[in-house]
Amino acid sequence: MPLTITPFDAPLGAEITGIDLRQPLTDAEFLAVETAFHDHQVLVVRNQELGKKDQLDFARRFGTVGERGMPAGDRNEKDDFGGAIMLITNKRDDQGNFIGSVQEGELWFHSDLSYKSVPHKATFLHAIELPSSGGNTLFANMYQAYDRIPADLKAKLAGRKVLHAYDFATTEGVDIDQGLDDIQHCWQPIFVTHPSTGRTALYVSRLMSALIEGLDRTESDAILQELFVITEDPAIVYEHVWKRGDLVVVDNRCCLHARREFPTDQLRLLQRCTVCCDGALSAAA
Secondary structure, X not given: OOOEEEEOOOOOOEEEEOOOOOOOOOHHHHXXXXXXXXXXXXXXXXXXXXXXXXXXXXXXXXXXXXXXXXXXXXXXXXXXXXXXXXXXXXXXXXXXXXXXXXXXXXXXXXXXXXXXXOOEEEEEEEEEEOOOOXXXXXXXXXXXXXXXXXXXXXXXHOOOEEEEEEOOOOOOOOOHHHOOOOOEEEEEEOEEEOOOOOOEEEOOOOOOEEEEOOOOHHHHHHHHHHHHHHHOOHHHEEEEOOOOOOEEEXXXXXXXXXXXXXXXXXXXXXXXXXXXOOOOOEEOO
């Protein structure tokens, strides 16, 4: 069966069939996959059975594999790959301890590692165990979010930066009034130019964006809330209902993602890795 790319009837996303990622892709096959990644922002590769090394080998075709953001001493995972693999799961060991991260509940919209000076451009999520319902992942199109910002607000925010900060909560932003000494944070452009497509994307998220440069706190909070509503508009969101064996690849430079709740008495296990950007994000002209 040949490699086939089928765009979703959705604001973003495409399905890829006809490949087994345990086998190396030819240059032509990878070019087709990479082109689809830039065109559709989210790729869903069906029916994969990937070990950690298999997933990392595929991710390396896109660039340098990144280390996860949580400090090594705070991780539950036992990882032989230098902190590259994260298990998103509510699974526990024989002593009742969680073996992974982001174990249960809802997860607000965010872009992975946006609080780093060089964030991670792509996230790879592989579904190994799934609950009978719930746990869907939402992906929001930040090109379309940018297009939906009123012209006067675009003009006001042009060239400004936004503070991204994260303390590993799932449904609560960082309280910057408490200080940032022990919290990973970074100032990023509000509007970024995608280095491969040249398109402009909005780069804020409810979970990680905390303060707009050059504005007082009251005005900043009000504008961020307006932007969050735009980013989470269902009209620009694709909701992925997971199937076992799915590998999802998401472009963090032009997408946000979030998670819905799922039954806590059922197992959910996604195997995650990321790929770093080649450099800091560029502000849109």
